[in-house]
Amino acid sequence: MEESDHTICRAVLAGDKDAFGALVVRHSQTVFRVAYRITGNDEDADEVVQETFLRGYQKLQSFEGRSSFTTWIYRIASNCALDLVGRRKSNAEDRIAEDHDPEQGGVQVADRKAGPDRLLLSREIDATQESAMRSLTAIERTAFVLRHMEDRSTEEIAAALNMAPNAAKQAVFRAVRKLRRQLAPLWANG
């Protein structure tokens, strides 16, 4: 029978370092998924996965077992991804200007019902969405991903980002407003 996460944590704290490997194997795909959604690329997501489990191991004594290990490691992963996005942000800002121009996107989606253009439309939407996501601050992006894509509650987002629930809620609001503003040209020409 498969050992529970809590049992493994106790074994690790009792000196069985290798037991932690089972937790890494069990949760790495989930951590990768959330890391990818926040960072937006696999290299950064891989880095976040490594750092998450590294931090998780070092902080394991603070895991009191009141929440599930999944929730706890998820929180660390969100934090690691947030840190990384924050670090990357300054580099990315220079590139955003060169990216997709929403005004041009609007022109290209005019004939959206035409069959072959559906693919083009889809690409335009993806590009605009990607650009819009990159325009968010690290906290807005993380809050939005956790809310919209990971279906996490405000309380869970607040816990993951170490902030008050109201601040987490405001981060989601700001993210939604910014995204809508950037995506608006697509619909205006549709």
Next chain:
Amino acid sequence: MANTKHLSEEELIEHYYGEDATAASAERHLKVCAKCAKDYSDLRRDLGGVKSPAPVARSQGYGEEVWESIRGSLQVYEGRRRSWLPPRLWRPLVWVTACALLVAGAFVAGRVWQRRQSPTATLASDSQARQRVVIWVLGDHLDRSERLLVELNHADGKDAAAALPIQSEARELLAANRLVRQSATESGDPALDAALDRLERLLVEVANQPNGLSEADLNRLRQEMNTDGLLFDVRVLRSRVMEQQPVAATELKGASI
């Protein structure tokens, strides 16, 4: 709110995510208010169009790969040893321990009193304080080194001007690295010593490129010096040092240096 006042964008967003406290009331309002119904419909269209990016699937062995990559950096927890004492003997042992603590407390109080009487006794605590400062300096140094490595990994060699601050930072770090490394060697920490040695070699290379850092230089440094691996090592060391810092900060208060 139901029928008299329009729903704000924030209320509509909360309703969309099912987090509004008055969902039924909002629903009723949306049925009778054309403006809010239109706003909500637009919001649903916008948010419905935001897709979750599908990550490139990781292999079945991904978890094992991650584990192997971090395993060597983890230190074994000392563990909570199984008790060798029968439960009935615990209570007397607690009493004995309490008495021992009292005696120890009296001893420590005596020592503190004696130290206050004699200024020369502060030498030992000065040495401890210096050690705590070393931890702080090391933490700061590793933090700066990590930032430099990240910048180096993402630097664009086509822009020569962008590489100048990296070289300048590398020169500053090089001097600091030699001092920190000397401390690490004295403290007998081989992992730290090895990482600082690799870092020093990289810093020498970066700092001494006479014509700036071209794209070819950057690629060569990334490959030859394995900057990714070094970055990982520095992160591991930094997180280790960060764990010691809160303790050092508490102890540093009031310490005489």
